[in-house]
Amino acid sequence: MRPVVVVHGGAGQWRVDERRRQEVKKTLADAISEGLLAAERGSALDAVVAAVEYMERSGVFNAGYGSVYAIDGRVYLDAGVMDGRTKRAGAVAAVEHVKSAVRLARYVLENTDHVIISGEGAKLLATKAGLLDSAHRFYTEEKTQRFQELLQEAMQGRWHYKKVVRLFGDTVGAVAVDRDGNLAAATSTGGVWLKWPGRIGDSPIPGAGFWAENGVAAFSATGIGEVIIMSMLSLRARDEFLKTGEISKALGNAVAYATEAYGPDTVGIIGVDHRGNPAYAYNTAAMARGWGKQGEIYVDL
Numbered sequence: 001m002r003p004v005v006v007v008h009g010g011a012g013q014w015r016v017d018e019r020r021r022q023e024v025k026k027t028l029a030d031a032i033s034e035g036l037l038a039a040e041r042g043s044a045l046d047a048v049v050a051a052v053e054y055m056e057r058s059g060v061f062n063a064g065y066g067s068v069y070a071i072d073g074r075v076y077l078d079a080g081v082m083d084g085r086t087k088r089a090g091a092v093a094a095v096e097h098v099k100s101a102v103r104l105a106r107y108v109l110e111n112t113d114h115v116i117i118s119g120e121g122a123k124l125l126a127t128k129a130g131l132l133d134s135a136h137r138f139y140t141e142e143k144t145q146r147f148q149e150l151l152q153e154a155m156q157g158r159w160h161y162k163k164v165v166r167l168f169g170d171t172v173g174a175v176a177v178d179r180d181g182n183l184a185a186a187t188s189t190g191g192v193w194l195k196w197p198g199r200i201g202d203s204p205i206p207g208a209g210f211w212a213e214n215g216v217a218a219f220s221a222t223g224i225g226e227v228i229i230m231s232m233l234s235l236r237a238r239d240e241f242l243k244t245g246e247i248s249k250a251l252g253n254a255v256a257y258a259t260e261a262y263g264p265d266t267v268g269i270i271g272v273d274h275r276g277n278p279a280y281a282y283n284t285a286a287m288a289r290g291w292g293k294q295g296e297i298y299v300d301l
């Protein structure tokens, strides 16, 4: 079969000007091309890591160098990856100064007996893997200014975690199927603005932020991490796919559950099934997303 790569750049409000819209769409399209190239040469796992790493490095999204700040003004990364062939996952949580959190997640998958490694332990592993980066690449004047504004609002009591939809968004993820029918999923994020240091979102949690299973489908989620964890959104979508046999319906049903249980403006998810059908669903105003196969790329925001 022909490899298929599906990506997202986060669900949220996406009230952006035309310049930013074009930048986001171009980065998604380039990430899909990177993923397809990796799939041609290797596996679905190579494809999702390549696509997500491209988006992390771009600085365009809330992942990698573009990650948002926690309430202490620091950047902590979460990422996870799953190989549908082995049904094994690797993930890192609340880790600082890592060149590519998704590559470190893959390192956990391939070089340890663990699934999730957090904080200092993950940083130690990044040293071993040659994935440490200097701190300053994660901090920009623009982000620092936004951080000051949000902190000001928070201190004036005009801010409530659950209500502030605009504090999440722009997380990145990818799912893919390769020519042998193998499936894989990856998700990477800086989390949400002003998160508590040590807060772990859905992105490094299998079943919540991502899932991949050969013969079934692969998923990557975005939105309020706490809602995605409590909905087990990716595993729910997988169960819905087994029930309905339709990837679009499965994603729609999983999102409908989250909406009913936790309200609108909370989640989004992409998926690809074992036949290579791409799909997405969200209950937010918008979601940056796209999919591609050889000679064909579609992106939207």
Ligand code: ASP
Binding pocket: 010, 011, 062, 168, 169, 170, 171, 189, 190, 191, 192, 201, 202, 203, 221, 222, 223, 224, 225, 226, 228
């Ligand atoms: N799910 C991410 C988190 O809560 C945020 C996002 O999707 O933008 O960490």
